[in-house]
Amino acid sequence: MKRSEKYMRCEMKAAVFTGKHQLEIREMPCVEPKEDEVLIRVRFCGVCGTDVHIYEGDKGSAEVDGETILGHELSGEVVRTGKSVTRIRTGDRVAADPNDYCGTCYYCTNGMKHLCNRMVGLGTAADGGFAQYLTVPERLVYKIPDSVSYEQAAMIEPISCCLHGIDLTDIRPGNTVMVVGAGNIGMIMIQLAKSAGAARVIAVDPVEVRLARAKEYGAEIVINPTKDDTEEVLGKNNVECVDRVIDCAGRVSTAEYAVRYAGKGAVVMLFGLTGPDDVAGIKPFELFKKELTVKASFVNPDTFARSIFLLEKGIVDVDKIITDIVPLEDIGMVFDTKLYSKNGKVLINCE
Incomplete structure (x- = not known):
């Protein structure tokens, strides 16, 4: 020991x-x-x-x-x-x-x-x-x-890691933000995206209970990718451009999904952890055509104190x-x- x-x-x-x-x-x-x-x-x-x-x-x-x-x-x-x-x-x-x-x-x-x-x-x-x-x-x-x-x-520690990811995602007031994976981290990301000025948050998850909870935490649009046609849902809700996509699930399929549905000029944050040998099938031409910025986030530099503040002020709610x-x-x-x-x-x- x-x-x-x-x-x-x-x-x-x-x-x-x-x-x-x-x-x-x-x-x-x-x-x-x-x-x-x-x-x-x-x-x-x-x-x-x-x-x-x-x-x-x-x-x-x-x-x-x-x-x-x-x-x-x-x-x-x-x-x-x-x-x-x-x-x-x-x-x-x-x-x-x-x-x-x-x-x-x-x-x-x-x-x-x-x-x-x-x-x-x-x-x-x-x-x-x-x-x-x-x-x-x-x-x-x-x-x-x-x-x-x-x-x-x-x-506080998971909030601080999410906050670093949000900082790097560079959400602008009025942005439409898609959060892929509505687990514990996704719930924190939804709240942080709203506090950063996101006009609409889209939650994507195959589990209906998680999508219901995502709505409670502020997601205006929810998508079950195993049942819903993503393009159709986006169209019905007049989503012209998904400005920021945060992949919290950490799978090859979700990384590919994030790139696929990111709008032109969007930032894609690969926050969830994949396996070290996983390889995603992402076409470089798609990144070029849409001028995407793809980022990742590692741990929590200088975000711990801010996370305590967010909890204290009720900006992030973890009770549910x-x-x-x-x-x-x-x-x-x-x-x-x-x-x-x-x-x-x-x-x-x-x-």
Whole structure:
């Protein structure tokens, strides 16, 4: 395990990933925070697609080396601070940005720290939040307002990733925005697109329950691509141009769909994660003919504080997105039964 040799006098339970399809609940000593770290009693930690990919043994944006405590979407209470910690106090309600950067590589020194060659991520390269306690460097810790619950605060990290994607998508007031994939991330994207000035949001998903929820979150038009003719729906709703398309599903078919229905001069954001060996059948001539800009988005540079603000002010509502809260001891069931794919967001209660 990635633990220091010096421990606090307390024990904790943690869900340890030991290999493909293997999670073990273990009791172990709490970790003593280093001088620049705080010890967080984790309240809730969200199950992310990255956790699922690791559990399934898929290669992707994050891989682990050896036994690791997964989980990076966490909230909790600070119970101890290191000697050099000054900004955070014991008792503070907090959330943690899971991505730590070296600060010295080419990317860090050229305004692209999120592409750092030596980035360390909680729940991947370092132990994460599927545990009762976790040490985190103070620089990654953010206080959360009293008006934001611990459950809501566990959604700050995914909101921050979505916000980076929205920034890159460059939505202009009055734009028509299509969101492909109306899952948890899609619901956040719909709200962020509206807050960025989108005049109309189109939600695309093959699951009717998700489309109904997309309407609740502000989508004016919904399309079930397994039943509806997309061109026909767009025509009936007088959609002359889809200005921005955000693919949240992360599949070859949805990437191709996004390019196909993007209007002339549009921006296509490939936000969802495909497999590293997936190849999409996109015609370069189509990009040329429509003068498309195709972008992708990776993690969450400098968007954590803004995400807290959006939650606090009610600009982003996550209450309907969170559908299942599961005790830490039952985390294996979440992965074995694929609960994360059946309803909405699954949070692990680590208390």
